[in-house]
Amino acid sequence: MKKTRVTIKDIARELKISASTVSRALQDHPALKKETKEAVKTLAEKWNYRPNAMALNLLRQTSTTIAVIVPDITSHFFSAAVTGIQDIFVSSEYNIMICISNESYEEEALIIENLSKVQIAGVLVAPASTTLDFDHFRKLQKNDIPLIIFDRDCEGFEAHKVLVDDYSGAFEAVEYLIKSGCRKIAHITGASNLSTNNHRLQGYIDALKKNNIPILEEHIIQASGFTHEDGIQPTELLLRSNNIPDAIFAVNDRLAVSAMRTAKKLKFRIPEDIAIIGFDDEPHSSYFTPALSTVWQPVYSMGMLSARILLHEIEKEEESKEFRHEVFKTELVLRGTSKKIQGDF
Amino acid sequence: MKKTRVTIKDIARELKISASTVSRALQDHPALKKETKEAVKTLAEKWNYRPNAMALNLLRQTSTTIAVIVPDITSHFFSAAVTGIQDIFVSSEYNIMICISNESYEEEALIIENLSKVQIAGVLVAPASTTLDFDHFRKLQKNDIPLIIFDRDCEGFEAHKVLVDDYSGAFEAVEYLIKSGCRKIAHITGASNLSTNNHRLQGYIDALKKNNIPILEEHIIQASGFTHEDGIQPTELLLRSNNIPDAIFAVNDRLAVSAMRTAKKLKFRIPEDIAIIGFDDEPHSSYFTPALSTVWQPVYSMGMLSARILLHEIEKEEESKEFRHEVFKTELVLRGTSKKIQGDF
DNA sequence: AATCTCTATGCAAACGTTTGCACGAATATG
DNA sequence: CATATTCGTGCAAACGTTTGCATAGAGATT
Numbered sequence: 001m002k003k004t005r006v007t008i009k010d011i012a013r014e015l016k017i018s019a020s021t022v023s024r025a026l027q028d029h030p031a032l033k034k035e036t037k038e039a040v041k042t043l044a045e046k047w048n049y050r051p052n053a054m055a056l057n058l059l060r061q062t063s064t065t066i067a068v069i070v071p072d073i074t075s076h077f078f079s080a081a082v083t084g085i086q087d088i089f090v091s092s093e094y095n096i097m098i099c100i101s102n103e104s105y106e107e108e109a110l111i112i113e114n115l116s117k118v119q120i121a122g123v124l125v126a127p128a129s130t131t132l133d134f135d136h137f138r139k140l141q142k143n144d145i146p147l148i149i150f151d152r153d154c155e156g157f158e159a160h161k162v163l164v165d166d167y168s169g170a171f172e173a174v175e176y177l178i179k180s181g182c183r184k185i186a187h188i189t190g191a192s193n194l195s196t197n198n199h200r201l202q203g204y205i206d207a208l209k210k211n212n213i214p215i216l217e218e219h220i221i222q223a224s225g226f227t228h229e230d231g232i233q234p235t236e237l238l239l240r241s242n243n244i245p246d247a248i249f250a251v252n253d254r255l256a257v258s259a260m261r262t263a264k265k266l267k268f269r270i271p272e273d274i275a276i277i278g279f280d281d282e283p284h285s286s287y288f289t290p291a292l293s294t295v296w297q298p299v300y301s302m303g304m305l306s307a308r309i310l311l312h313e314i315e316k317e318e319e320s321k322e323f324r325h326e327v328f329k330t331e332l333v334l335r336g337t338s339k340k341i342q343g344d345f
Numbered sequence: 346m347k348k349t350r351v352t353i354k355d356i357a358r359e360l361k362i363s364a365s366t367v368s369r370a371l372q373d374h375p376a377l378k379k380e381t382k383e384a385v386k387t388l389a390e391k392w393n394y395r396p397n398a399m400a401l402n403l404l405r406q407t408s409t410t411i412a413v414i415v416p417d418i419t420s421h422f423f424s425a426a427v428t429g430i431q432d433i434f435v436s437s438e439y440n441i442m443i444c445i446s447n448e449s450y451e452e453e454a455l456i457i458e459n460l461s462k463v464q465i466a467g468v469l470v471a472p473a474s475t476t477l478d479f480d481h482f483r484k485l486q487k488n489d490i491p492l493i494i495f496d497r498d499c500e501g502f503e504a505h506k507v508l509v510d511d512y513s514g515a516f517e518a519v520e521y522l523i524k525s526g527c528r529k530i531a532h533i534t535g536a537s538n539l540s541t542n543n544h545r546l547q548g549y550i551d552a553l554k555k556n557n558i559p560i561l562e563e564h565i566i567q568a569s570g571f572t573h574e575d576g577i578q579p580t581e582l583l584l585r586s587n588n589i590p591d592a593i594f595a596v597n598d599r600l601a602v603s604a605m606r607t608a609k610k611l612k613f614r615i616p617e618d619i620a621i622i623g624f625d626d627e628p629h630s631s632y633f634t635p636a637l638s639t640v641w642q643p644v645y646s647m648g649m650l651s652a653r654i655l656l657h658e659i660e661k662e663e664e665s666k667e668f669r670h671e672v673f674k675t676e677l678v679l680r681g682t683s684k685k686i687q688g689d690f
Numbered sequence: 691a692a693t694c695t696c697t698a699t700g701c702a703a704a705c706g707t708t709t710g711c712a713c714g715a716a717t718a719t720g
Numbered sequence: 721c722a723t724a725t726t727c728g729t730g731c732a733a734a735c736g737t738t739t740g741c742a743t744a745g746a747g748a749t750t
């Protein structure tokens with residue numbers, strides 16, 4: 001089964017020289033005479049010699065593996081972020097290892113526990129929605145493994161962070177709904193311990209406050225998950241209540257799409273009877289009828305920046321205690337599920 | 346910066362015993378007396394000792410890293426397949442490394458070239474659409490690195506393969522369109538060297554043949570890519586021709602969705618004027634209006650099976666020359682973009 | 691008292707690579 | 721001709737771990 005690879009020793013034996021000479025020849029060491037170098041290089045090429053990364057890493061006490069921990073990769077959000085990360089590391093000597101936590105704190109902690117057995121150079125993590133405790137992250141920091149938190153903030157935990165300005169994104173979206181004439185704006189929110197959800201909720205609340213619109217508890221409904229199915233029940237609740245809203249701001253596109261279909265089913269006209277704005281701008285969101293208005297996030301860039309920061313952390317020499325904190329701006333994308341602002345033209 | 350980890354030697358020094366004894370104590374070697382074992386284990390626990398995977402792999406001449414090469418992870422298809430793969434390996438000692446080829450043969454070959462520097466235990470690959478040459482895969486096989494090809498077949502290249510019965514999936518879909526009364530069925534296909542596309546095309550052709558419907562070249566249009574945008578032009582071409590089809594079978598959901606929107610824009614009624622069937626059954630496909638009829642593929646299971654076969658290949662002892670060839674069945678999912686079969690009730 | 695058998699532990703080699711130091715030979719300088 | 725310098729190469733250690741073999745000490749048998 002196992003055919004062993006060509007090693008430096010094999011080349012040395014064949015050429016009747018020492019392993020050190022082979023090693024130096026391959027590195028173009030100036031002290032060697034060129035005939036030796038050439039002989040070595042020719043044979044190395046012919047035998048398809050590849051240095052053993054494990055031996056090197058052992059010697060150097062380093063690793064070239066980066067771990068990326070995400071809650072899920074089937075959502076466009078994280079798969080695009082991972083693509084951004086990958087696109088940075090692909091041209092480096094590092095390899096990325098993707099780990100999926102399935103939005104579970106336990107799995108996330110287990111992943112980190114397993115990672116500590118393997119040598120890793122650094123970790124990028126978008127915490128699971130059920131992660132409330134950060135000791136597993138602290139353990140990494142204590143072992144001097146650079147850690148970058150992205151997308152989802154861990155409040156009260158210090159680390160390098162790359163986030164999106166969810167608050168402003170939500171604020172802008174809700175304020176737009178108000179300007180377009182909506183007065184009873186509901187919000188479908190998600191898991192309450194996720195910073196992204198909370199910031200969007202706060203943006204929603206503050207936009208209403210600023211415009212002197214009362215905040216109604218009955219108009220803030222929490223969906224039980226992130227998928228399409230999870231949007232049906234909250235929407236039905238809203239549209240069958242005795243205080244029917246005239247707009248829904250959903251915490252993500254999937255829930256917004258689901259709200260849209262549910263509203264249609266209940267014979268609401270969109271956006272006349274009920275306007276809808278989502279969050280994420282997934283690639284297919286513009287293909288619904290009407291096309292979904294939503295808040296775009298620079299996911300790919302966020303992935304790239306996170307990766308760049310990690311790379312810098314791994315390679316920097318000086319010890320520094322300062323943590324970077326980067327926040328990306330969102331963009332409101334207006335399409336068919338929101339009304340136009342009156343008299344804007 | 347670098348705080349070195351606790352090693353077996355550190356423990357040995359502290360306890361004034363040899364490294365071998367520590368190693369044996371941690372493995373519960375029967376020759377050691379229990380006081381020694383306990384002392385070692387207690388200290389190892391206290392100091393949070395973790396074996397150095399690199400040293401072990403170097404010693405054993407093995408690796409616990411599996412590479413997964415996919416053309417793209419932002420599509421639901423591959424992200425779901427990768428999730429299936431991950432779910433198998435997560436409970437094993439292996440870690441997976443995700444590599445993205447961006448549908449490019451060059452990048453794919455480069456990835457394999459880079460992988461050969463790192464020690465890897467095995468490779469799972471869904472070849473890029475531009476991959477016509479398989480020498481990079483052969484190189485892996487020559488080095489005894491187990492290789493599994495999934496989703497996309499490489500005709501003329503022998504390896505373990507886990508595929509989907511695209512032919513039957515397409516055949517069924519087209520035959521359904523015929524049974525529901527369509528007679529002028531067009532097909533939007535994709536890159537012509539992709540086995541999946543070709544098998545779907547062949548399924549389309551054979552379904553027409555079987556039902557004595559002439560195959561019109563003008564009704565087979567190749568989209569230039571896989572994204573939504575790539576579906577617009579082919580659809581316009583079809584619907585503005587002087588031989589307008591009454592159904593479109595698209596090679597994937599994205600193109601189908603795009604065809605749907607384009608048809609709507611041109612005032613066609615769906616499915617009365619033009620029926621549409623896609624391929625993939627992406628999670629949001631049922632949320633369009635009308636909901637998209639499509640062909641479901643067991644992607645997640647395909648990922649899992651591929652991973653299981655690889656695991657078996659890596660761990661098996663005996664050399665065997667036989668390649669496994671697994672084919673999954675698809676399922677036709679009928680929703681709003683296709684007509685009902687007359688008199689079926 | 692001499693030999694034998696356990697028991698518990700240590701030694702050293704091995705995995706593949708790099709690199710500081712040393713060394714022999716050839717060449718240059720006095 | 722003796723010494724110094726340069727050139728090309730090899731030795732050995734190091735990284736962390738495992739494991740076959742050796743061995744020291746204790747107790748048992750003759």
